[in-house]
Amino acid sequence: xxxxxxxxxxxxxxxxxxxxxxxxxxxxxxxxxxxxxxxxxxxxxxxxxxxxxxxxxxxxxxxxxxxxxxxxxxxxxxxxxxxxxxxxxxxxxxxxxxxxxxxxxxxxxxxxxxxxxxxxxxxxxxxxxxxxxxxxxxxxxxxxxxxxxxxxxxxxxxxxxxxxxxxxxxxxxxxxxxxxxxxx
Amino acid sequence: xxxxxxxxxxxxxxxxxxxxxxxxxxxxxxxxxxxxxxxxxxxxxxxxxxxxxxxxxxxxxxxxxxxxxxxxxxxxxxxxxxxxxxxxxxxxxxxxxxxxxxxxxxxxxxxxxxxxxxxxxxxxxxxxxxxxxxxxxxxxxxxxxxxxxxxxxxxxxxxxxxxxxxxxxxxxxxxxxxxxxxxxxxxxxxxxxxxxxxxxxxxxxxxxxxxxxxxxxxxxxxxxxxxxxxxxxxxxxxxxxxxxxxxxxxxxxxxxxxxxxxxxxxxxxxxxxxxxxxxxxxxxxxxxxxxxxxxxxxxxxxxxxxxxxxxxxxxxxxxxxxxxxxxxxxxxxxxxxxxxxxxxxxxxxxxxxxxxxxxxxxxxxxxxxxxxxxxxxxxxxxxxxxxx
Numbered sequence: 214x215x216x217x218x219x220x221x222x223x224x225x226x227x228x229x230x231x232x233x234x235x236x237x238x239x240x241x242x243x244x245x246x247x248x249x250x251x252x253x254x255x256x257x258x259x260x261x262x263x264x265x266x267x268x269x270x271x272x273x274x275x276x277x278x279x280x281x282x283x284x285x286x287x288x289x290x291x292x293x294x295x296x297x298x299x300x301x302x303x304x305x306x307x308x309x310x311x312x313x314x315x316x317x318x319x320x321x322x323x324x325x326x327x328x329x330x331x332x333x334x335x336x337x338x339x340x341x342x343x344x345x346x347x348x349x350x351x352x353x354x355x356x357x358x359x360x361x362x363x364x365x366x367x368x369x370x371x372x373x374x375x376x377x378x379x380x381x382x383x384x385x386x387x388x389x390x391x392x393x394x395x396x397x
Numbered sequence: 398x399x400x401x402x403x404x405x406x407x408x409x410x411x412x413x414x415x416x417x418x419x420x421x422x423x424x425x426x427x428x429x430x431x432x433x434x435x436x437x438x439x440x441x442x443x444x445x446x447x448x449x450x451x452x453x454x455x456x457x458x459x460x461x462x463x464x465x466x467x468x469x470x471x472x473x474x475x476x477x478x479x480x481x482x483x484x485x486x487x488x489x490x491x492x493x494x495x496x497x498x499x500x501x502x503x504x505x506x507x508x509x510x511x512x513x514x515x516x517x518x519x520x521x522x523x524x525x526x527x528x529x530x531x532x533x534x535x536x537x538x539x540x541x542x543x544x545x546x547x548x549x550x551x552x553x554x555x556x557x558x559x560x561x562x563x564x565x566x567x568x569x570x571x572x573x574x575x576x577x578x579x580x581x582x583x584x585x586x587x588x589x590x591x592x593x594x595x596x597x598x599x600x601x602x603x604x605x606x607x608x609x610x611x612x613x614x615x616x617x618x619x620x621x622x623x624x625x626x627x628x629x630x631x632x633x634x635x636x637x638x639x640x641x642x643x644x645x646x647x648x649x650x651x652x653x654x655x656x657x658x659x660x661x662x663x664x665x666x667x668x669x670x671x672x673x674x675x676x677x678x679x680x681x682x683x684x685x686x687x688x689x690x691x692x693x694x695x696x697x698x699x700x701x702x703x704x705x706x707x708x709x710x711x712x713x714x715x716x717x718x719x720x721x722x723x724x725x726x727x728x729x730x731x732x733x734x735x736x737x738x739x740x741x742x743x744x745x746x747x748x749x750x751x752x753x754x755x756x757x758x759x760x761x762x763x764x765x766x767x768x769x770x771x772x773x774x775x776x777x778x779x780x781x782x783x784x785x
Binding site for chain 2: 330333334336337340348352353355356359360361362363364367368371372373374375376377382385386389391392
């Protein structure tokens with residue numbers, strides 16, 4: 214209630230932003246940071262989440278003024294699409310009430326919605342942002358995708374050209390053929 | 398320039414104008430992914446390209462891969478391995494992950510094409526130290542890559558023994574307290590095969606405790622200095638080749654019976670029977686060598702008069718135990734439940750060890766790399782043919 218009277222006093226126009234603010238269940242006003250993606254979309258992100266990004270931390274170390282000022286912190290190698298996904302992931306994993314099972318279900322759903330290209334884009338973004346938890350999750354997930362797959366699948370997945378001669382390749386395949394046999 | 402300020406990312410759907418090129422991952426990210434792939438897949442992926450072959454064959458990659466594998470809480474790279482002690486039996490391995498799932502069908506094991514005369518003396522970095530007791534030699538074998546080191550001849554039988562890695566000198570070492578001539582030798586894999594060290598300061602008692610447990614550059618045994626003395630942990634620093642002692646927890650327990658030493662969660666652990674309370678107590682030493690860091694992990698009630706040796710413990714407190722009847726049991730410390738695992742008969746569950754799958758190729762200075770690449774299989778098939 215107090216928030217409403219205050220907002221009507223200072224700002225008569227109600228924006229979509231404020232509507233959204235009211236929907237939020239946060240009890241206290243949390244400080245936010247302004248992030249700008251490579252496709253020039255600006256995001257207001259809770260500082261508690263933004264500070265998990267190594268790239269943001271590093272930026273603020275160099276120019277600490279950015280945390281309070283209106284200047285956006287530029288994320289040169291992250292497009293808005295990836296940042297939305299990354300924020301979604303971190304919001305869920307940061308949510309105190311999320312149980313282990315909720316997180317597992319969330320992770321599964323999160324992965325299912327991504328195709329291979331999106332998954333790789335997201336890994337590049339996570340790497341650039343230096344977000345450890347998501348980075349580990351993505352590398353582990355890609356490792357699971359290529360596990361037990363054949364060499365052709367892996368070449369296509371990573372876009373790698375085969376530079377072996379057919380003889381060389383046959384020799385290597387023979388040497389490690391036993392590793393492809395089903396194993397319990 | 399598009400510049401929208403969005404409060405709350407959920408309001409944004411998609412920017413729509415993303416450049417639709419295929420993302421190419423740089424090599425360092427491909428390496429990060431490959432560090433999380435199983436050894437068997439990696440061996441096959443050597444055929445992907447010449448670069449991948451070089452990368453996967455790099456000893457530094459093997460080291461990093463092992464580091465990532467042991468940190469995996471899902472135990473995906475961990476296997477239980479056992480050899481036969483009495484009667485002909487080959488080396489078998491079980492997926493630890495599957496054992497913890499406690500499937501109603503008998504747990505399948507993988508039988509390695511090794512010969513039947515081998516005992517496992519220890520494991521370290523994914524390498525097993527095998528002792529061929531009929532032909533009198535030891536060898537290092539990586540069951541994941543199936544590569545084997547040169548043979549090291551061993552003369553005579555031994556009581557106390559232990560296998561581990563000396564990180565000061567980058568060498569794998571084997572301690573044997575030889576019977577009869579009462580000499581303790583440390584065999585080093587590579588040139589200068591053995592040195593005689595100060596005699597093993599323990600009497601030949603309690604065969605269950607003869608096998609040393611490797612942890613952080615040391616080998617450890619639980620034993621008594623002499624009859625009537627309290628149990629202590631005797632440790633040997635593999636770098637300096639000197640002995641030391643570690644005291645057991647200063648607990649409330651007056652009597653300690655049938656203690657066994659193990660390595661759980663990369664910590665020294667001791668499990669013993671308390672005859673007054675009639676249960677088993679499992680302790681973990683969180684900081685190696687620091688007596689105050691002993692932590693009581695769980696109490697295991699006495700069940701069917703078995704005695705237990707813990708093999709590994711899951712993150713959520715389920716302990717995989719082996720009994721004196723060669724059974725495998727899962728004990729859930731949260732609800733006190735025992736589950737006896739179904740295993741195919743005649744699996745020869747002796748010399749049980751937990752090892753991590755690794756790409757480790759045994760190489761030491763002065764040893765030709767090609768020598769290490771002798772395939773165990775061809776070696777064993779030859780020897781079994783010649784015997785027939």
